[in-house]
Amino acid sequence: MIKEIYSHRTIRKYSDIAVQKKIIDEILEAAVRASNTGNMQVYSIIVTTKNEIKEALAPAHFNQPMVKEAPVILTFCADFNRFNKWCLQRNADPGYDNFLSFLTAAIDAIIAAQNACLVAESNGLGICYLGTAIYNPDKIIEVLNLPKGVVPITTVTMGYPNENPPLTERLPVEAIVHYEKYKDYEKNDIDRLYSVKEANEENLKFLAENQKETLAQVFTDIRYTKKNNEYFSNVLFKVLKMQGFLNYDFSGSI
């Protein structure tokens, strides 16, 4: 049983204490040990510690303050560039300019990211995943000089915590888990499974602040709107094309 997993809190405020190189190295070593597809290791990690690069990255993350304030930022990328170069230098013809290869590399990048986060947390650091990496991948590509074959998948800010938030509510395990086959949710299942979330004090505050009738409306009308999701879906597709992951005939499949 790994206590970091059960006590995980997202940390958005960091103290000024620097993170020692030894700890960063341990975190990166953990990432590199991660399970991955065919041991191809088709991901890269960009370590940002310089203020000027943090400032350049900030708009890509909608200027969330953690990006400028965290001592260390890791951007995990799907990366077939290195593997493709190796193939070409070894008289092998790489066929990784397609959607399956992108998703494979994205999965590898995330497994590595979670290893890194847990080792960071076990060293007393706090972490925050920034989902915004897939909202503005074009901006991140520009700032970090990512070549063709490389797409940012997630960004993690880390540093020693300067806050001590309570454990976040989660849906009960029975909401997430299905035994043997998927059992679709009836109306009363949804009511029961979301009841704790809906009664949660923090969530009720959200609702009041946003003057919404239901917590679900806070998500659909404010936090994750259809309009934004479609806009950023298009950005993401354009980036996949630009980075060379839609380089085949897929007209029959969509």
Next chain:
Amino acid sequence: MIKEIYSHRTIRKYSDIAVQKKIIDEILEAAVRASNTGNMQVYSIIVTTKNEIKEALAPAHFNQPMVKEAPVILTFCADFNRFNKWCLQRNADPGYDNFLSFLTAAIDAIIAAQNACLVAESNGLGICYLGTAIYNPDKIIEVLNLPKGVVPITTVTMGYPNENPPLTERLPVEAIVHYEKYKDYEKNDIDRLYSVKEANEENLKFLAENQKETLAQVFTDIRYTKKNNEYFSNVLFKVLKMQGFLNYDFSGSI
């Protein structure tokens, strides 16, 4: 420092010892505690322990023997079905039938999967990720009854190890990590970074068995071919469409 991370080996052979419910529950609880986007928890986990379902799943994983032999199989799915149902029951209009939402949910599913794997390993179990979940998602959807809004992302087999393989070689950390900005690889970087992999005895065996000139050709010509990648990319796109994640106008972006 978490020792399970540094000592991870993929385990493909399992003993007959059953995995106790208490341990499965700990593993699932760890998954549910995982970091996720906006605390929406848009993923589901299907637990397979019955032989008839393992047998039905096996072809979707190209009949890799672990699927029938492992005592426990977890299939981690991107899942907006539950969240969408909640929104609709709460007078909120969900806008999650798009590619960004799919990738968000896929990322959440993988973070949860790695938490589960590490807690499994810390309990003495061995695990194996099956990348094949995204090769044959249509077959898995059929066997596990996954409704619209749900797409399998990865499958993990687990059980007590009946083998003790050595630690797998990995690229050196410097191959994966870039400081501040991406530094693209020169010809001699590739030669240096892949030299240990290419000299590895297991990999040399691979090469000889497959009668290939270079290790890279084992990947491009046999293990992960362009033809298969494109075929399965099309399957994946069709599944995204079928499960309702391409339900918007993206013609301008591709």
